[in-house]
Amino acid sequence: MKKEYRSKAKIVADIIEAVIREGKGKPSKIMMDANLSYERMNKYLGYLVSSGLLQFSDDEGVYIVTDKGLKFLDEFKRFEKLTRAFGLEL
Amino acid sequence: MIPSPHTIFFISLRIDVLLEFLAALLGLTISLLSLEASRRLGSRTLLYLGLGFLLMALAMLSRTIAVTALLSAGSLPEIGRLGIISQLITLELLYSVIRISSYIVFIYLYVTTPPAPRSIPALAAIIFNPSFELVSAILLLPVVYRTGQNSLGSDNPFAWTVFTGFALLLASHLAFLFSGQSFTFYLAGHLLQLLALSLFFLALVLVRSDEKRV
Numbered sequence: 168m169k170k171e172y173r174s175k176a177k178i179v180a181d182i183i184e185a186v187i188r189e190g191k192g193k194p195s196k197i198m199m200d201a202n203l204s205y206e207r208m209n210k211y212l213g214y215l216v217s218s219g220l221l222q223f224s225d226d227e228g229v230y231i232v233t234d235k236g237l238k239f240l241d242e243f244k245r246f247e248k249l250t251r252a253f254g255l256e257l
Numbered sequence: 258m259i260p261s262p263h264t265i266f267f268i269s270l271r272i273d274v275l276l277e278f279l280a281a282l283l284g285l286t287i288s289l290l291s292l293e294a295s296r297r298l299g300s301r302t303l304l305y306l307g308l309g310f311l312l313m314a315l316a317m318l319s320r321t322i323a324v325t326a327l328l329s330a331g332s333l334p335e336i337g338r339l340g341i342i343s344q345l346i347t348l349e350l351l352y353s354v355i356r357i358s359s360y361i362v363f364i365y366l367y368v369t370t371p372p373a374p375r376s377i378p379a380l381a382a383i384i385f386n387p388s389f390e391l392v393s394a395i396l397l398l399p400v401v402y403r404t405g406q407n408s409l410g411s412d413n414p415f416a417w418t419v420f421t422g423f424a425l426l427l428a429s430h431l432a433f434l435f436s437g438q439s440f441t442f443y444l445a446g447h448l449l450q451l452l453a454l455s456l457f458f459l460a461l462v463l464v465r466s467d468e469k470r471v
Contacts, residue, residue: 174301239298242298245465246294246300246464248413249415249461249464250300251415252411252413252460253306253404253407253419254406254408254416256302256371257300
């Protein structure tokens with residue numbers, strides 16, 4: 168089976184969506200929902216927290232989507248529609 | 258009173274400058290919005306899409322400047338006009354290179370991402386290079402084919418807009434190809450080009466104003 172190509176932006180959007188679905192994202196659930204290996208997920212989660220798209224709650228050990236993260240996903244969805252109209256993946 | 262052919266020519270030239278300028282502005286807006294979104298989202302697709310439209314807009318702007326220079330050269334002595342004409346030929350070459358580069362950017366994106374004051378024909382021959390128009394039309398064929406396939410097999414409501422846009426852009430190059438034969442082709446080319454850019458812009462506006470939120 169041909170492996171589906173996902174851009175960095177798509178992976179970020181998939182992680183944010185996974186966290187939104189759960190309300191509060193546990194790393195193991197995010198890994199499954201976003202279809203990522205443990206190493207890649209940790210790398211991306213670190214990037215998302217440092218860029219302010221996700222917030223880590225030390226008390227509960229879960230990730231929460233920030234307003235910036237919601238804005239990113241909203242913009243991603245709209246531009247994904249545009250690039251798909253061009254027959255391209257974002 | 259019937260206007261002289263000279264007057265008609267100048268009025269038409271001003272219309273073509275205006276049409277091309279508007280198309281260039283649309284292209285520039287699409288490009289800036291795409292590049293800005295590319296920066297925020299870190300998207301390579303939007304980067305190349307924005308770059309392609311930027312090159313297309315820059316090419317159109319360069320020709321707008323060239324034709325405006327020609328219009329203002331009408332009152333210059335013969336030797337001054339000769340200088341302007343040689344500059345126009347250089348600008349036309351620059352235009353061709355930039356515009357073809359924009360289509361090469363589009364092709365690269367699609368390949369690498371899954372799935373005259375004397376007489377009108379004489380002026381047209383300076384402003385338009387048939388070889389360039391033909392090369393542009395040929396380069397656009399695979400892009401039109403890909404976007405056409407995409408619009409048939411996609412439920413994306415904006416796919417037909419993009420396909421029609423590229424098809425009109427291709428049609429505009431074919432119209433420019435025959436602009437030496439008739440002035441109608443020349444104006445039709447500009448109208449088609451403006452329509453094409455308007456459709457790309459429409460797709461962008463529709464997507465941006467889409468009320469569906471996460």
